[in-house]
Amino acid sequence: MTRTTAVGFDRVTKGYGDVRAVDGLTLALHPGETVALLGPNGAGKSTTLDLLLGLRRPDAGTVHVFGGEPREAVVAGRVGAMLQSGGLMDEVTVAELVRLGCALHPRAYPAADVLARAGLTKIADRRVDKLSGGQAQRVRFALATAGDSDLIVLDEPTTGMDVTARQAFWATMREQADQGRTVLFATHYLEEADAIADRVLVLHRGRLLADGTAAEIKARAGTRRISFDLDGGPDGSPDGSTDASPDGGRNGTVDEATLRALPHLTALDVSGRTVRIQSADADATVYALYGLGLYPRNLEVAGLGLEQAFVALTAAEEAKQP
Numbered sequence: 001m002t003r004t005t006a007v008g009f010d011r012v013t014k015g016y017g018d019v020r021a022v023d024g025l026t027l028a029l030h031p032g033e034t035v036a037l038l039g040p041n042g043a044g045k046s047t048t049l050d051l052l053l054g055l056r057r058p059d060a061g062t063v064h065v066f067g068g069e070p071r072e073a074v075v076a077g078r079v080g081a082m083l084q085s086g087g088l089m090d091e092v093t094v095a096e097l098v099r100l101g102c103a104l105h106p107r108a109y110p111a112a113d114v115l116a117r118a119g120l121t122k123i124a125d126r127r128v129d130k131l132s133g134g135q136a137q138r139v140r141f142a143l144a145t146a147g148d149s150d151l152i153v154l155d156e157p158t159t160g161m162d163v164t165a166r167q168a169f170w171a172t173m174r175e176q177a178d179q180g181r182t183v184l185f186a187t188h189y190l191e192e193a194d195a196i197a198d199r200v201l202v203l204h205r206g207r208l209l210a211d212g213t214a215a216e217i218k219a220r221a222g223t224r225r226i227s228f229d230l231d232g233g234p235d236g237s238p239d240g241s242t243d244a245s246p247d248g249g250r251n252g253t254v255d256e257a258t259l260r261a262l263p264h265l266t267a268l269d270v271s272g273r274t275v276r277i278q279s280a281d282a283d284a285t286v287y288a289l290y291g292l293g294l295y296p297r298n299l300e301v302a303g304l305g306l307e308q309a310f311v312a313l314t315a316a317e318e319a320k321q322p
């Protein structure tokens with residue numbers, strides 16, 4: 001069965017002078033998907049969103065939204081967007097601005113419902129230029145959901161929102177996706193991407209570095225976290241020497257340099273007797289520990305969080321660049 005494509009990028013390139021902001025990007029987004037777009041500063045996330053909203057045109061390649069030109073989809077009300085930079089009008093109230101957003105949307109919801117969903121009812125009469133940062137974000141959110149759009153595009157949507165507003169925001173987005181809409185959001189909050197997105201795209205220098213579920217991206221980073229306690233302390237303190245366990249005397253002689261020489265180590269943190277390691281091959285690292293005569297206690301091996309996986313993937317890619 002062929003799946004409908006909400007957004008299709010085919011070998012899209014967009015540059016500004018010498019900078020290739022988007023470099024040969026090919027991807028397809030489908031209805032009902034919640035997709036997080038991640039990438040370090042300057043990776044090309046905002047440019048990608050601008051291209052799919054028809055705010056910029058590609059230098060090469062094609063961008064389609066629901067099979068047509070991005071602008072056609074926007075004009076038809078099929079796309080709702082919440083952009084980072086969009087200034088809000090001065091000297092109007094929240095209700096007036098939201099009513100205007102509804103009036104401009106070809107498939108608008110009642111303004112009172114839009115205000116309520118964005119948690120704005122109580123501040124509906126307040127002037128937009130007097131709002132706090134988080135309140136202004138909620139107004140942008142209201143404008144992005146003023147009508148029945150099939151695709152919702154959000155650039156850093158929860159910046160400045162408090163915890164309650166964030167939770168309410170994501171619950172609404174989940175409902176939107178459950179109703180078959182595609183939700184695409186760019187973010188630097190990796191824990192939000194991990195918790196909310198069905199699919200995570202990692203951009204790096206305008207290219208797609210990874211595309212999969214958060215679990216797949218974490219697994220792809222390969223690296224695992226190992227933590228354990230050493231009785232004697234790796235700084236050589238002898239307090240483990242009275243321990244009857246076989247490691248007592250040996251651990252007392254271990255220092256950080258010994259741990260640093262373990263195979264496949266990518267990070268080391270020693271805090272008192274607790275050692276935390278990141279390793280590209282956890283099995284080999286743990287075997288080597290025993291090989292050194294160390295008997296780690298409370299040994300735990302776990303995968304990386306999405307944030308650590310993201311750092312590992314982008315750092316590895318950066319290291320390949322000339």
Ligand SMILES: Nc1ncnc2c1ncn2[C@@H]1O[C@H](COP(=O)(O)OP(=O)(O)OP(=O)(O)O)[C@@H](O)[C@H]1O
Nearest residue numbers: 016019020021039040041042043044045046047048
């Ligand atoms: N209008 C512009 N003129 C010139 N260069 C630009 C312009 N907009 C973006 N760039 C450059 O293009 C690259 C990609 O920028 P873009 O804003 O798309 O990245 P981003 O991933 O959204 O970054 P951030 O996380 O910092 O918001 C960067 O090197 C940026 O400096």
